Amino acid sequence: MNSSAKLDRSWDIAQLPGLCEADQAKLRQCGIHTTQDLLKQGRSIGDRQALATRLQLHVQHINKWVALADLARVPAVGCQHCGLLLHAGIGSPHQLAQTPLPRLHQQILKLQVATLQRRDLCPSLGEVDRWIEQAKWIDNRSRTPQYRSGSAKRSH
Numbered sequence: 001m002n003s004s005a006k007l008d009r010s011w012d013i014a015q016l017p018g019l020c021e022a023d024q025a026k027l028r029q030c031g032i033h034t035t036q037d038l039l040k041q042g043r044s045i046g047d048r049q050a051l052a053t054r055l056q057l058h059v060q061h062i063n064k065w066v067a068l069a070d071l072a073r074v075p076a077v078g079c080q081h082c083g084l085l086l087h088a089g090i091g092s093p094h095q096l097a098q099t100p101l102p103r104l105h106q107q108i109l110k111l112q113v114a115t116l117q118r119r120d121l122c123p124s125l126g127e128v129d130r131w132i133e134q135a136k137w138i139d140n141r142s143r144t145p146q147y148r149s150g151s152a153k154r155s156h
Contacts, residue, residue, distance in 0.1 A: 017079060030055065036069075081123065105128045
């Protein structure tokens with residue numbers, strides 16, 4: 001993967017699919033302006049429950065938004081395709097990285113045909129492969145202590 005590629009993206013909270021303006025305003029009042037802010041404040045189940053209480057929303061909404069924000073970290077997925085992946089049964093970059101390309105593409109194709117009756121709107125195999133490859137990079141980086149601390153070198 002090109003080391004200059006910007007991976008692990010953060011987006012303005014307004015770009016997450018399915019967030020109405022009222023919910024965006026509530027999130028901003030809690031200091032959540034980006035998807036990265038949402039991920040930081042929703043790290044654990046307890047954090048998400050506390051956020052749901054502060055926002056006076058059901059925790060399921062918070063869980064969905066956190067999953068969407070997590071998927072949106074994959075640059076080629078972003079806010080444009082994170083909802084599609086979530087509806088296809090993929091809830092995290094880790095799960096995306098583990099899913100075989102043919103199976104995932106087939107799931108997405110079935111979803112597109114079932115909901116839109118449009119086979120031609122399905123992302124190409126190459127595009128879905130790029131999502132998986134970027135998710136693998138993010139997943140590996142998040143599991144490698146050297147990357148979490150900011151160092152790009154691995155020691156063997």
